[in-house]
Amino acid sequence: xxxxxxxxxxxxxxxxxxxxxxxxxxxxxxxxxxxxxxxxxxxxxxxxxxxxxxxxxxxxxxxxxxxxxxxxxxxxxxxxxxxxxxxxxxxxxxxxxxxxxxxxxxxxxxxxxxxxxxxxxxxxxxxxxxxxxxxxxxxxxxxxxxxxxxxxxxxxxxxxxxxxxxxxxxxxxxxxxxxxxxxxxxxxxxxxxxxxxxxxxxxxxxxxxxxxxxxxxxxxxxxxxxxxxxxxxxxxxxxxxxxxxxxxxxxxxxxxxxxxxxxxxxxxxxxxxxxxxxxxxxxxxxxxxxxxxxxxxxxxxxxxxxx
Ligand code: 9MG
Numbered sequence: 001x002x003x004x005x006x007x008x009x010x011x012x013x014x015x016x017x018x019x020x021x022x023x024x025x026x027x028x029x030x031x032x033x034x035x036x037x038x039x040x041x042x043x044x045x046x047x048x049x050x051x052x053x054x055x056x057x058x059x060x061x062x063x064x065x066x067x068x069x070x071x072x073x074x075x076x077x078x079x080x081x082x083x084x085x086x087x088x089x090x091x092x093x094x095x096x097x098x099x100x101x102x103x104x105x106x107x108x109x110x111x112x113x114x115x116x117x118x119x120x121x122x123x124x125x126x127x128x129x130x131x132x133x134x135x136x137x138x139x140x141x142x143x144x145x146x147x148x149x150x151x152x153x154x155x156x157x158x159x160x161x162x163x164x165x166x167x168x169x170x171x172x173x174x175x176x177x178x179x180x181x182x183x184x185x186x187x188x189x190x191x192x193x194x195x196x197x198x199x200x201x202x203x204x205x206x207x208x209x210x211x212x213x214x215x216x217x218x219x220x221x222x223x224x225x226x227x228x229x230x231x232x233x234x235x236x237x238x239x240x241x242x243x244x245x246x247x248x249x250x251x252x253x254x255x256x257x258x259x260x261x262x263x264x265x266x267x268x269x270x271x272x273x274x275x276x277x278x279x280x281x282x283x284x285x286x287x288x289x290x291x292x293x294x295x296x297x298x299x300x301x302x303x304x305x306x307x
Pocket of ligand 1: 085089122141142143163165211213214241242243244281
């Protein structure tokens with residue numbers, strides 16, 4: 001059954017068609033390697049940072065055992081996907097070599113082989129993409145939208161899921177002066193174009209999820225504008241993944257430091273879900289699962305107002 005979103009889109013992938021009421025028929029499943037994630041419920045991607053300078057976990061999960069414990073806890077708490085990241089992409093972060101990124105990520109990935117949920121690797125490095133897919137990763141989450149030389153080739157002839165994210169600039173400098181005339185229109189058209197390019201290169205659309213990239217070359221106002229108008233991204237025609245958990249925009253609104261942004265993160269996740277996000281990338285899996293359970297239970301009872 002196709003899911004419907006509010007605010008009809010202007011364009012559709014060839015395999016999909018507009019519904020009679022003008023809403024978009026979005027994919028009902030996301031193909032991720034040997035997994036096919038049904039999107040009839042909201043999926044939770046738990047963040048597993050293995051970066052010493054990670055903006056949120058401050059290096060606590062650098063140790064392999066700690067990382068594994070944390071991954072298992074997130075799965076027990078209801079994570080549908082674990083996203084392992086070895087490169088800090090926080091604003092101002094300096095890039096690291098592919099070798100260091102591999103040394104951080106691959107041991108964790110190997111140790112999670114056979115997990116009951118798909119494992120995602122957050123990387124823009126084609127060498128790590130290839131190695132990770134050989135080690136059993138089911139998803140590549142690329143904050144640079146597979147723009148590095150050879151990135152597209154690294155994933156093309158596999159069946160892995162792809163997270164195609166929008167970013168203006170590079171992490172080292174992206175927050176200096178982000179500029180848009182219309183952030184929603186520009187992010188949306190960039191994502192649509194990038195998915196068209198990936199499809200033209202031979203990557204099936206059933207493998208693609210799109211992400212507006214909160215905080216990646218966006219001011220706080222841009223982030224608020226994106227979150228407040230997220231339903232417009234349904235025009236891209238791909239499942240929407242959103243990551244706002246603990247981000248600085250929430251700190252700007254609440255005045256709270258990173259470790260005190262749980263309530264704000266839950267509120268932001270629910271705003272995203274209400275606007276059509278089907279996958280949320282979060283640090284606090286158990287709390288997010290509960291918040292979404294409430295939303296889904298109420299959503300199931302929604303009826304049109306009697307005339
Ligand atoms: C790695 N990473 C950090 N923030 C992210 C976000 O918002 N989306 C995705 N896909 N990856 C992110």
